[in-house]
Amino acid sequence: MSVVIKVDNLSKKFKDFTAVNNLSFTVNKGDVYGFLGQNGAGKSTTIRMLLTLIKPTTGNITIFEKNLQTNRKKILQQTGAVIEKPDLYKYLSAYDNLSIFAKMSGIKSTKLLLMNQLEMVGLAQRAKDKVETFSQGMKQRLGIAVALVHNPDLIILDEPTNGLDPQGITDIRNLILSLSKDRGKTVVVSSHLLSEIELVANRMIIIHNGRKIVEGNVAELLDPSKALIQLQTTDDIFAQQQLQQTKWIQFLQPNTTKLQLVMPKNEVPQLITDLVSKHVQLLSISPMHALENYFLSLTNNPTTHVESAAN
Amino acid sequence: MWNLLQIELFKISKRPRTYIAFIAIAAIVFIFQFAFKADGQSYMDLMLQSVKDDFTFERVKAINGYFMCYIILNTLLIQVPILVALVAADSISGEANMGTLRLMLSKPISRSQIIIVKFIAATIFTLLLLVWMAITALFLSMFIFGVDDMLIFRVKGDESQILQITKDDVMWRYFAAFGYATVALTVIAALALLLSIFAQNSIGPIISTVCIVIVCTIISNINVPIIDNNVKPFLFTSYLVGWKGFFYIATTEDGEPIKGSLENWPAIRNSLFILIGHIVGLVTLSILIFKRKDILS
Numbered sequence: 264m265s266v267v268i269k270v271d272n273l274s275k276k277f278k279d280f281t282a283v284n285n286l287s288f289t290v291n292k293g294d295v296y297g298f299l300g301q302n303g304a305g306k307s308t309t310i311r312m313l314l315t316l317i318k319p320t321t322g323n324i325t326i327f328e329k330n331l332q333t334n335r336k337k338i339l340q341q342t343g344a345v346i347e348k349p350d351l352y353k354y355l356s357a358y359d360n361l362s363i364f365a366k367m368s369g370i371k372s373t374k375l376l377l378m379n380q381l382e383m384v385g386l387a388q389r390a391k392d393k394v395e396t397f398s399q400g401m402k403q404r405l406g407i408a409v410a411l412v413h414n415p416d417l418i419i420l421d422e423p424t425n426g427l428d429p430q431g432i433t434d435i436r437n438l439i440l441s442l443s444k445d446r447g448k449t450v451v452v453s454s455h456l457l458s459e460i461e462l463v464a465n466r467m468i469i470i471h472n473g474r475k476i477v478e479g480n481v482a483e484l485l486d487p488s489k490a491l492i493q494l495q496t497t498d499d500i501f502a503q504q505q506l507q508q509t510k511w512i513q514f515l516q517p518n519t520t521k522l523q524l525v526m527p528k529n530e531v532p533q534l535i536t537d538l539v540s541k542h543v544q545l546l547s548i549s550p551m552h553a554l555e556n557y558f559l560s561l562t563n564n565p566t567t568h569v570e571s572a573a574n
Numbered sequence: 575m576w577n578l579l580q581i582e583l584f585k586i587s588k589r590p591r592t593y594i595a596f597i598a599i600a601a602i603v604f605i606f607q608f609a610f611k612a613d614g615q616s617y618m619d620l621m622l623q624s625v626k627d628d629f630t631f632e633r634v635k636a637i638n639g640y641f642m643c644y645i646i647l648n649t650l651l652i653q654v655p656i657l658v659a660l661v662a663a664d665s666i667s668g669e670a671n672m673g674t675l676r677l678m679l680s681k682p683i684s685r686s687q688i689i690i691v692k693f694i695a696a697t698i699f700t701l702l703l704l705v706w707m708a709i710t711a712l713f714l715s716m717f718i719f720g721v722d723d724m725l726i727f728r729v730k731g732d733e734s735q736i737l738q739i740t741k742d743d744v745m746w747r748y749f750a751a752f753g754y755a756t757v758a759l760t761v762i763a764a765l766a767l768l769l770s771i772f773a774q775n776s777i778g779p780i781i782s783t784v785c786i787v788i789v790c791t792i793i794s795n796i797n798v799p800i801i802d803n804n805v806k807p808f809l810f811t812s813y814l815v816g817w818k819g820f821f822y823i824a825t826t827e828d829g830e831p832i833k834g835s836l837e838n839w840p841a842i843r844n845s846l847f848i849l850i851g852h853i854v855g856l857v858t859l860s861i862l863i864f865k866r867k868d869i870l871s
Contacts, residue, residue, distance in 0.1 A: 314676075314679075314680040315679070316676055316868070317868040317869065317870070335684075336682040339681060339682040342680070344677075346680065347673075347676075350674055351674060352672065354589060354590075355588055359588075364681065369681075
């Protein structure tokens with residue numbers, strides 16, 4: 264399976280504040296990749312770095328196997344995005360907005376193409392109306408039409424269901440699924456709601472305070488029979504070396520700053536026994552939560568709220 | 575690039591604030607024309623008071639279309655920078671305020687292209703303002719007041735001067751003056767564009783641009799040798815009214831105006847170079863800053 268996005272050790276600092284800290288992840292072709300984190304976790308900053316709106320402090324981004332910094336134009340020709348609110352030119356009509364952004368995307372748009380695009384998001388009847396008369400949901404749908412007008416291979420949607428009514432949320436969800444299943448697009452979708460990601464994504468990452476908590480297959484990560492284990496030892500490097508020689512290595516989360524494993528709950532006692540037998544000095548094993556509970560604990564704990572400079 | 579420019583001009587044309595400048599200019603010009611049509615003689619009497627003994631001119635003919643345009647330009651070209659700033663200062667900050675800047679920059683367009691296109695669009699807007707001014711202040715005044723020789727009142731050093739330009743020697747001077755004014759006002763547009771990069775809404779850059787123009791204009795008008803020699807040559811405002819140079823006609827030793835001549839062409843040319851230097855500097859600085867800017871709006 265080819266890799267569409269590869270992010271290595273990405274960091275972004277705003278003066279003394281670190282919004283994204285040594286983040287690494289990969290998105291494969293055809294994935295609906297969920298980007299999950301509470302408000303201020305660093306989702307928007309990361310997405311803005313993927314779109315070259317913000318320059319990384321350190322790290323490397325490769326998209327379509329090309330370096331983003333040196334191939335910006337080519338990569339963005341194949342990328343469509345809705346970044347936070349779908350803000351458009353309010354004094355222009357839906358049709359004019361779509362036409363402008365189609366030209367900016369470098370395609371020759373015909374009236375038929377633009378009307379089809381508006382039809383797809385249910386706005387064909389309102390094509391001539393100014394955007395200032397649109398509801399939030401209509402603006403969101405028009406924003407998605409703008410993101411898709413040049414038929415990109417990669418679609419990045421930052422909190423696409425924000426401010427939508429239940430029907431609007433369902434419509435966006437169905438659209439994301441259809442883009443992936445019917446049109447083979449790769450979609451990155453961010454949200455602060457696990458339930459949203461769970462319904463659309465096949466793979467996901469959770470970030471908190473700019474750091475990766477966990478990355479993997481959604482079905483596996485949300486499996487109630489599994490737990491996220493965080494190990495604290497006297498020597499994490501030694502502990503990792505010992506894990507490499509055991510079956511537990513398959514559960515170890517890559518590119519995290521701490522030793523974390525997503526594994527069947529009932530095998531945790533065996534893990535502890537094995538580590539002790541290999542002379543790993545354990546200080547703690549925590550938290551013994553399922554992923555969902557763990558994410559909720561982050562969301563509900565007021566001390567974990569950190570405002571991102573980008574939000 | 576051409577596509578982007580078309581988009582930019584389309585957006586400017588669709589914004590109501592664009593037309594405020596045209597309406598303001600028309601209103602001021604019409605007020606001037608009405609006032610001079612009704613009571614221009616009093617103004618002329620006042621102006622000729624100090625020189626009436628040694629100057630003879632048929633006063634009715636003195637208030638003509640050419641003279642009217644000169645009077646209007648003298649007043650308007652001080653205020654027009656504010657109107658230019660209304661549009662130019664909105665270039666980047668307006669996009670940031672609407673949230674469209676991040677969408678625009680996520681498209682395959684370079685940031686340099688965006689600044690260049692925004693600058694060209696602001697320059698075209700400035701040019702259109704001056705064409706509109708030429709239509710209303712010059713051609714409409716010619717229609718209303720007729721055409722005759724043109725009188726220029728000038729204070730040079732301690733003495734007042736009246737220059738007389740024959741009617742067949744005026745029109746090229748106006749074309750040159752409007753061309754110069756376009757360059758001068760483009761400096762304001764470039765300054766406003768630079769300031770708009772730093773802001774999230776257009777109010778700040780508009781006010782900042784106007785404040786800079788006012789402060790620099792005041793400094794340009796302070797007649798103290800240390801400022802004359804060390805500060806004024808570097809201020810763009812010292813050259814904003816250089817268009818008047820096209821109406822300062824050279825004279826013979828007997829004081830007779832020489833048709834088709836300029837009193838000090840090298841000074842006008844140097845002023846133009848300095849203004850163009852300001853434009854190049856401000857736009858380059860805008861590109862450099864904008865290319866490094868993190869888009870957080």
